[in-house]
Amino acid sequence: xxxxxxxxxxxxxxxxxxxxxxxxxxxxxxxxxxxxxxxxxxxxxxxxxxxxxxxxxxxxxxxxxxxxxxxxxxxxxxxxxxxxxxxxxxxxxxxxxxxxxxxxxxxxxxxxxxxxxxxxxxxxxxxxxxxxxxxxxxxxxxxxxxxxxxxxxxxxxxxxxxxxxxxxxxxxxxxxxxxxxxxxxxxxxxxxxxxxxxxxxxxxxxxxxxxxxxxxxxxxxxxxxxxxxxxxxxxxxxxxxxxxxxxxxxxxxxxxxxxxxxxxxxxxxxxxxxxxxxxxxxxxxxxxxxxxxxxxxxxxxxxxxxxxxxxxxxxxxxxxxxxxxxxxxxxxxxxx
Amino acid sequence: xxxxxxxxxxxxxxxxxxxxxxxxxxxxxxxxxxxxxxxxxxxxxxxxxxxxxxxxxxxxxxxxxxxxxxxxxxxxxxxxxxxxxxxxxxxxxxxxxxxxxxxxxxxxxxxxxxxxxxxxxxxxxxxxxxxxxxxxxxxxxxxxxxxxxxxxxxxxxxxxxxxxxxxxxxxxxxxxxxxxxxxxxxxxxxxxxxxxxxxxxxxxxxxxxxxxxxxxxxxxxxxxxxxxxxxxxxxxxxxxxxxxxxxxxxxxxxxxxxxxxxxxxxxxxxxxxxxxxxxxxxxxxxxxxxxxxxxxxxxxxxxxxxxxxxxxxxxxxxxxxxxxxxxxxxxxxxxxxxxxxxxxxx
Numbered sequence: 001x002x003x004x005x006x007x008x009x010x011x012x013x014x015x016x017x018x019x020x021x022x023x024x025x026x027x028x029x030x031x032x033x034x035x036x037x038x039x040x041x042x043x044x045x046x047x048x049x050x051x052x053x054x055x056x057x058x059x060x061x062x063x064x065x066x067x068x069x070x071x072x073x074x075x076x077x078x079x080x081x082x083x084x085x086x087x088x089x090x091x092x093x094x095x096x097x098x099x100x101x102x103x104x105x106x107x108x109x110x111x112x113x114x115x116x117x118x119x120x121x122x123x124x125x126x127x128x129x130x131x132x133x134x135x136x137x138x139x140x141x142x143x144x145x146x147x148x149x150x151x152x153x154x155x156x157x158x159x160x161x162x163x164x165x166x167x168x169x170x171x172x173x174x175x176x177x178x179x180x181x182x183x184x185x186x187x188x189x190x191x192x193x194x195x196x197x198x199x200x201x202x203x204x205x206x207x208x209x210x211x212x213x214x215x216x217x218x219x220x221x222x223x224x225x226x227x228x229x230x231x232x233x234x235x236x237x238x239x240x241x242x243x244x245x246x247x248x249x250x251x252x253x254x255x256x257x258x259x260x261x262x263x264x265x266x267x268x269x270x271x272x273x274x275x276x277x278x279x280x281x282x283x284x285x286x287x288x289x290x291x292x293x294x295x296x297x298x299x300x301x302x303x304x305x306x307x308x309x310x311x312x313x314x315x316x317x318x319x320x321x322x323x324x325x326x327x328x329x330x331x332x333x334x335x336x
Numbered sequence: 337x338x339x340x341x342x343x344x345x346x347x348x349x350x351x352x353x354x355x356x357x358x359x360x361x362x363x364x365x366x367x368x369x370x371x372x373x374x375x376x377x378x379x380x381x382x383x384x385x386x387x388x389x390x391x392x393x394x395x396x397x398x399x400x401x402x403x404x405x406x407x408x409x410x411x412x413x414x415x416x417x418x419x420x421x422x423x424x425x426x427x428x429x430x431x432x433x434x435x436x437x438x439x440x441x442x443x444x445x446x447x448x449x450x451x452x453x454x455x456x457x458x459x460x461x462x463x464x465x466x467x468x469x470x471x472x473x474x475x476x477x478x479x480x481x482x483x484x485x486x487x488x489x490x491x492x493x494x495x496x497x498x499x500x501x502x503x504x505x506x507x508x509x510x511x512x513x514x515x516x517x518x519x520x521x522x523x524x525x526x527x528x529x530x531x532x533x534x535x536x537x538x539x540x541x542x543x544x545x546x547x548x549x550x551x552x553x554x555x556x557x558x559x560x561x562x563x564x565x566x567x568x569x570x571x572x573x574x575x576x577x578x579x580x581x582x583x584x585x586x587x588x589x590x591x592x593x594x595x596x597x598x599x600x601x602x603x604x605x606x607x608x609x610x611x612x613x614x615x616x617x618x619x620x621x622x623x624x625x626x627x628x629x630x631x632x633x634x635x636x637x638x639x640x641x642x643x644x645x646x647x648x649x650x651x652x653x654x655x656x657x658x659x660x661x662x663x664x665x666x667x668x669x670x671x672x673x674x675x676x677x678x679x680x681x682x
Contacts, residue, residue, distance in 0.1 A: 056537040201621035230610035267542040270612040271570035
């Protein structure tokens with residue numbers, strides 16, 4: 001589709017970390033704590049694949065997407081785009097160049113579209129900012145994009161305001177806007193979670209089609225394992241800022257190694273698994289303990305925990321067939 | 337159309353006693369607009385047995401939440417009850433005066449709202465909010481009320497000392513649990529849960545649903561579970577009613593609905609969520625969007641989106657586009673409103 005040299009990775013993140021400073025426990029005079037929102041995360045996004053990043057709220061999955069979109073500056077780590085390391089501090093020009101390649105779709109299509117602008121304006125805006133098409137051809141390109149995301153007839157949709165569209169249609173407009181700059185990478189942050197179940201599948205199908213037709217690299221951030229299974233080639237499971245398991249989606253879901261992945265699977269609704277048949281694999285502690293430097297972050301919830309889990313944090317270890325897991329019990333072998 | 341959903345003796349799990357607790361009889365709710373009124377709920381019949389969990393599922397705007405509000409007696413302008421009855425233990429609550437309705441609410445039927453995160457007063461301690469609610473319904477001193485609030489919090493798995501907490505000091509899951517505890521405070525016989533776990537993580541969602549089931553076994557209340565997520569209902573409801581454009585189009589015991597749904601719309605909903613296990617096929621969902629209820633399509637309201645409504649089958653097509661289908665029993669406790677099913681096409 002474009003003249004980019006053949007590479008097997010569109011984007012790579014290496015050792016990406018982001019710490020936020022949060023107030024000390026009870027009183028303002030206590031020292032501020034560092035919250036490890038994202039801690040040493042590495043993965044690659046390949047063209048023509050969808051990589052799902054799953055985890056619960058607060059696991060850091062959205063922060064990862066925002067770091068890659070350069071909405072946050074990383075505390076440490078690198079972002080390598082098409083073989084070239086992106087500098088950590090960038091000026092406006094460099095940011096524009098980067099965002100021409102890496103686009104983001106947000107969770108809430110009710111918030112992410114300016115309510116006083118027409119669809120035509122909203123999708124035309126990135127075309128103007130990035131000077132994608134000559135002025136006279138803007139309308140034509142907008143219509144093309146609307147057709148690509150299944151909004152027809154494009155002439156009618158283009159003239160509408162966001163409030164005249166349904167949630168699913170709005171999310172399609174947001175996707176068309178992201179596609180306007182012909183990016184290589186799309187970061188989709190929970191693009192379906194605000195939508196009705198009956199609409200979701202259409203958005204997921206659209207993602208699959210775009211990945212195939214445009215050779216896009218998708219990062220699909222979600223808490224829904226079933227959606228991840230439906231679209232994703234690779235699965236990354238995040239817990240408390242770290243990747244705890246990764247591998248080909250089907251392999252991870254059919255034979256999960258990390259106890260947290262097992263917990264997520266046991267919690268997801270799955271009518272096929274039988275009615276009232278399953279029980280949760282672990283409980284959530286009501287008050288999550290402050291994370292300890294010297295222990296596995298999952299130890300407090302883990303049904304498999306052994307002595308070493310409280311004294312040594314596990315590393316992400318190779319577990320064969322392209323899989324990795326961060327667990328002393330199910331994926332031993334990694335030592336720091 | 338008669339009330340075709342009489343009784344609840346076909347329940348899968350014998351959790352209740354089989355007696356009818358709540359009955360919607362030809363319920364009609366309209367929203368006043370600048371133009372003609374919009375009928376959000378159109379002649380809905382639904383029965384909930386004591387101790388039973390009934391799921392009400394459908395897309396946004398199908399009228400499912402409006403049904404819940406009507407049962408709770410909290411329809412407010414521009415919505416208004418335009419016909420039918422809401423019978424609680426045989427008594428029509430729509431005829432009650434304001435004070436009687438106030439007492440019926442919470443004592444007989446309570447509700448867990450969709451945005452339970454926002455249902456708590458941010459500037460009041462949790463315990464005080466319990467006390468307020470109890471004082472509105474019974475003669476109880478503050479100390480006893482706080483004590484009972486603690487008991488209730490413990491029931492839903494929260495440390496009783498949390499009565500001293502403000503809502504912002506609780507996590508989303510804990511706030512939701514608090515709201516559920518509050519809904520159970522006066523031991524109502526029916527709890528309406530309107531998307532109770534939609535805003536929560538899967539793990540917390542599951543924990544809360546399991547807790548609700550435990551509490552239900554212990555306390556015996558019935559649940560009307562309103563959600564767009566049919567996959568949840570299949571696991572947690574005894575019986576499911578599917579709503580489309582203001583009407584109930586299919587109702588059946590949960591397992592029956594999952595294994596052999598008959599209405600093309602239900603079928604579409606069932607094929608809208610990808611499975612976590614088993615074979616993976618490309619799903620299509622449901623084409624099109626729900627109709628504008630200000631101008632609902634003539635005949636079957638689903639016909640513009642229905643794959644089985646084609647002009648080639650002239651006789652059936654004529655019925656589908658002009659005649660409103662009614663609920664007919666197709667199996668024990670399984671009712672479908674569909675011309676195609678009626679004519680043996682499915």
